[in-house]
Amino acid sequence: MRRRLFLASAASALAGCGPIGSALNNNDNVRRILASAEGLNHFLIGTRGLAREYRDNDVDRHFRVNGFATPSDTRYADLVARNFAPYRLIVEGAVERPQTFSLAQLQRMPQQTQITRHDCVEGWSVIGKWSGVRLGGLLDVVGLRNDARYVVFRCMDNDGSGNLYYESLDLHQARHPQALLALRLNDAPLDPDHGAPVRLRVPTQLGYKSAKWIARIEVVGSFATIAGGHGGYWEDQGYEWYAGI
Amino acid sequence: MKVAGRQAIYRYPLLTRASHWLWVLAFVVLIGSGLQIFNASPNLDASDKSDAARRVLAIGSPADGVGTTTVFGHTFVTTGWLGWTDDGMGEKSAHAFPAPIIIPGYQDLAGGRRWHLFFAWIAALCWLAWLISSAIKGNLREMVLRPSDLRKLWPMQAYYLKLRKEPPPHGIYNPLQKAAYTTVLFVLAPLVVLTGLALSPGIDAIANPLTVAFGGRQFARLWHFVGMGLLVGFFIIHTFQVATQGVVNQMRSMISGWYQPQ
Numbered sequence: 001m002r003r004r005l006f007l008a009s010a011a012s013a014l015a016g017c018g019p020i021g022s023a024l025n026n027n028d029n030v031r032r033i034l035a036s037a038e039g040l041n042h043f044l045i046g047t048r049g050l051a052r053e054y055r056d057n058d059v060d061r062h063f064r065v066n067g068f069a070t071p072s073d074t075r076y077a078d079l080v081a082r083n084f085a086p087y088r089l090i091v092e093g094a095v096e097r098p099q100t101f102s103l104a105q106l107q108r109m110p111q112q113t114q115i116t117r118h119d120c121v122e123g124w125s126v127i128g129k130w131s132g133v134r135l136g137g138l139l140d141v142v143g144l145r146n147d148a149r150y151v152v153f154r155c156m157d158n159d160g161s162g163n164l165y166y167e168s169l170d171l172h173q174a175r176h177p178q179a180l181l182a183l184r185l186n187d188a189p190l191d192p193d194h195g196a197p198v199r200l201r202v203p204t205q206l207g208y209k210s211a212k213w214i215a216r217i218e219v220v221g222s223f224a225t226i227a228g229g230h231g232g233y234w235e236d237q238g239y240e241w242y243a244g245i
Numbered sequence: 246m247k248v249a250g251r252q253a254i255y256r257y258p259l260l261t262r263a264s265h266w267l268w269v270l271a272f273v274v275l276i277g278s279g280l281q282i283f284n285a286s287p288n289l290d291a292s293d294k295s296d297a298a299r300r301v302l303a304i305g306s307p308a309d310g311v312g313t314t315t316v317f318g319h320t321f322v323t324t325g326w327l328g329w330t331d332d333g334m335g336e337k338s339a340h341a342f343p344a345p346i347i348i349p350g351y352q353d354l355a356g357g358r359r360w361h362l363f364f365a366w367i368a369a370l371c372w373l374a375w376l377i378s379s380a381i382k383g384n385l386r387e388m389v390l391r392p393s394d395l396r397k398l399w400p401m402q403a404y405y406l407k408l409r410k411e412p413p414p415h416g417i418y419n420p421l422q423k424a425a426y427t428t429v430l431f432v433l434a435p436l437v438v439l440t441g442l443a444l445s446p447g448i449d450a451i452a453n454p455l456t457v458a459f460g461g462r463q464f465a466r467l468w469h470f471v472g473m474g475l476l477v478g479f480f481i482i483h484t485f486q487v488a489t490q491g492v493v494n495q496m497r498s499m500i501s502g503w504y505q506p507q
Contacts, residue, residue, distance in 0.1 A: 025349040034359040049450040119446045123286030124295040204450045238355035244447020
């Protein structure tokens with residue numbers, strides 16, 4: 001009898017965990033305490049070393065499409081129709097020489113190719129071959145001012161409610177040798193569904209850092225005043241800014 | 246000291262008791278939040294990248310109202326339990342594990358990750374503090390399975406099965422307890438920590454051999470899940486034994502430290 005009572009109470013205690021967890025999950029203080037692990041992970045793991053690079057026959061020919069829907073506004077449709085000829089990547093903010101880059105200009109800059117694994121926060125992974133301009137190289141071209149701390153990527157895709165996607169990296173992450181502004185995927189120009197004409201690749205962090213459809217790169221001292229203030233669209237929804245784990 | 250009029254021994258030092266209950270809390274949170282994270286991609290592949298051809302476990306919903314679980318290619322209908330389940334918002338829908346056992350109790354990957362990554366630290370630091378303290382105090386010696394214990398495993402099991410009148414002679418912990426505790430604390434606990442690290446891109450960049458050692462990122466996710474399953478198995482047996490081997494004495498000893506030998 002006592003045994004059955006004990007097991008029954010243990011089972012109901014476990015079954016109650018979900019609702020209790022939900023209530024605690026929405027408490028601001030609890031959320032802040034739980035989120036403290038991010039700082040520890042960022043400090044201890046950080047962005048060190050190089051993501052593993054694979055061989056050509058490891059590449060997934062059909063790279064899984066994820067994230068927001070491909071932009072469907074007339075401006076983007078026009079860019080696609082004209083093969084991105086009118087596209088200009090704007091680089092501005094805390095830089096010495098703000099400027100714009102056409103796709104042809106980006107293609108003429110030194111290109112890097114990497115075959116790396118894309119690790120989604122949801123848990124799946126896919127391997128792709130990416131080519132493009134090293135982000136660190138582009139930042140050298142425009143020159144960073146002393147007050148520069150973060151590189152913010154403003155994108156053309158939105159969540160369906162008009163909120164544009166954005167992401168950010170600190171300067172250390174932005175200058176990582178594998179942080180890439182990708183122009184090509186699997187030996188072909190980036191197609192619209194994979195973020196054409198320019199997307200980010202950050203293989204040392206989870207996939208949501210690798211923003212697609214980049215329109216503008218803004219170098220800032222702080223991202224506190226941008227959108228929700230957490231440094232990225234998903235970060236504003238509660239995901240970690242440091243996505244190395 | 247006497248408890249209930251009989252001689253008692255001080256069996257569990259404070260740090261052991263504190264870490265035990267902190268582990269209980271961390272265990273429950275890590276399982277619930279881990280299942281939340283699993284639900285975001287309810288497949289486990291024995292490979293580096295996602296690969297349907299090497300899928301070991303898939304929980305899904307092929308049609309509205311139907312939940313299925315596929316293990317090594319064999320599909321079972323698990324509607325209501327796995328695949329098509331309670332979503333925590335008063336409906337049933339396509340979710341692998343049901344909302345009442347996931348943390349938070351509805352689909353929230355960001356929330357699940359916050360709980361998981363925080364309590365992973367609690368569990369790991371607790372383990373480290375317990376290990377160092379037990380090693381210094383010498384309690385570890387009583388707990389770790391030794392080669393000389395191996396031949397006592399079956400006699401002890403025979404005693405539990407009432408095939409033998411007396412247990413084989415042993416110290417504070419019997420040989421089966423030692424085997425269970427050694428497996429949990431020195432095999433499964435490190436396994437779930439290392440596999441959890443191995444499936445993280447930041448760790449993979451620092452220590453790629455670790456990820457490779459487990460067969461790649463998806464394979465590490467699979468091992469992480471297997472380790473979780475084995476720990477749940479231990480939890481069930483452990484709880485059953487506490488409940489059947491003098492639950493009051495057992496619970497009191499893990500709260501106050503004083504245990505009354507039978």
